[in-house]
Amino acid sequence: MAKISLAGFKDPVRRPRYIIWTGVALLMMIAFMIVALGVTSSYWFCAEVCHKVQDDSIMAYDMSSHSEVSCMACHMPVNADPVTFLIHKVEALGELYLTVTNNFELPLNAHSHVALEIPEGQCTQCHSANREITPGPGIIIDHEIHSENHVTCTMCHNRVAHPENFDLTLTDPKSGEPSHKHENWMEMTACFRCHGLEQGAQAPGACGKCHPADFELKPESHFAKDFYPKAHAELALAAHEAVLEAQSEGEEGQGTESEEGTASEESTSTSSLAVEKAFASGGAENPWAEEIPAVGEVNYCSTCHVST
Numbered sequence: 462m463a464k465i466s467l468a469g470f471k472d473p474v475r476r477p478r479y480i481i482w483t484g485v486a487l488l489m490m491i492a493f494m495i496v497a498l499g500v501t502s503s504y505w506f507c508a509e510v511c512h513k514v515q516d517d518s519i520m521a522y523d524m525s526s527h528s529e530v531s532c533m534a535c536h537m538p539v540n541a542d543p544v545t546f547l548i549h550k551v552e553a554l555g556e557l558y559l560t561v562t563n564n565f566e567l568p569l570n571a572h573s574h575v576a577l578e579i580p581e582g583q584c585t586q587c588h589s590a591n592r593e594i595t596p597g598p599g600i601i602i603d604h605e606i607h608s609e610n611h612v613t614c615t616m617c618h619n620r621v622a623h624p625e626n627f628d629l630t631l632t633d634p635k636s637g638e639p640s641h642k643h644e645n646w647m648e649m650t651a652c653f654r655c656h657g658l659e660q661g662a663q664a665p666g667a668c669g670k671c672h673p674a675d676f677e678l679k680p681e682s683h684f685a686k687d688f689y690p691k692a693h694a695e696l697a698l699a700a701h702e703a704v705l706e707a708q709s710e711g712e713e714g715q716g717t718e719s720e721e722g723t724a725s726e727e728s729t730s731t732s733s734l735a736v737e738k739a740f741a742s743g744g745a746e747n748p749w750a751e752e753i754p755a756v757g758e759v760n761y762c763s764t765c766h767v768s769t
Contacts, residue, residue, distance in 0.1 A: 469748070472636060479747075481662065493554070498546070498550065501550060502531075502532075502533050502537075502555075503531075504531065504532060506751040507519075507532045509555050510557070511553070511557055511560065512556075512560075512569060514560055514565050514567075514631075514634075515565060515566075515567060515568065515569040516630070516631065517568060517569075517625070517630060517631050517640060518568065518623055520627065520630075521620075521623035521624055521627075522542075522622060524624060524626070524627070524629065525621065525622050525623060525624055527621075527622040528622070530587075530622070534580065534586075534587075534720075534726075535583050535622060535714075536575075537549060538580075539580075539582045539583060539586050540739070546601075563634050563635075564635070565634070567631060567633045567640050568629070568631075568640045568641060568643060570643070571648070573619045573643055573644060575615075576615040576619035576646070577615075577616060578652050579613065579614075579615045581608060581613040581614045582663045583614075583615075584615070584618075585614075588614075588661070590608075592605075599673065599676040600671060600672065601670075601671055602671070603674065604723060610664075612655070616646065617646050617647060617651070618646070618647060619643070619644070619645070619646045619647075620645050620646070620647065620692055621647075624641060625645075626640045629641070629642060631641070633698050635716040644724060652671070653666070656670070
């Protein structure tokens with residue numbers, strides 16, 4: 462076996478050969494690193510190698526509005542220098558080890574800690590920082606005030622690139638328990654992580670801070686003629702009976718704490734018809750008839766009246 466000796470660089474006869482072969486070795490190493498960095502930065506590597514065992518996260522990404530944006534665009538610092546880039550790659554090797562040893566986290570990023578760490582520069586490299594649109598009627602979102610108070614984009618938009626609007630398929634290899642969905646911080650309940658009326662709240666909780674003065678909190682059906690008390694009572698009774706029916710079958714109705722499953726198609730279809738009739742008796746159309754499917758969505762009242 463040939464030995465590599467520094468003496469060859471001192472020997473005038475062997476020095477040119479040593480320099481050439483050293484240069485070739487360095488070029489091969491550089492070429493290998495470039496190819497390796499490119500491959501490990503690709504969607505294929507992230508989805509099929511590193512996170513294949515966490516396929517629910519990949520499915521969510523594929524269904525998102527960001528599915529054509531590379532993983533690195535969000536999960537690597539903007540304009541990262543080569544040293545930072547390499548450090549991130551070395552740290553990522555830990556994920557590969559956990560995958561191989563079957564000790565991976567499920568669901569991936571279970572407590573959304575990544576969303577709390579991503580700087581807003583990750584988003585503003587593509588999205589305008591001074592957008593003045595509002596996400597929907599009756600809602601006011603002042604992005605500038607949130608930014609000034611160091612509330613970054615993903616502290617609210619935590620699932621924008623991984624929306625879980627489908628049934629998860631995986632099971633935790635250690636506990637054997639089915640995987641669970643992440644908290645969605647774009648839901649109104651998540652606003653109260655910071656906003657509140659109690660003393661010491663981080664942000665104001667008054668309705669006018671997020672809703673315009675003319676915003677009506679009650680749905681249109683509540684203003685229909687004869688809605689109260691007759692139609693209101695029938696609607697409440699129908700919703701209550703639907704929940705009891707689902708619970709009696711050992712399954713879960715919306716708004717309950719049961720973990721047995723979801724309401725059966727038969728029970729929810731029946732209760733949905735009862736709800737429709739209750740709306741009709743009050744002279745109003747059900748505003749959620751098209752938005753919320755009949756199966757599995759039964760307890761409309763508790764959406765607003767959960768505390769009572």
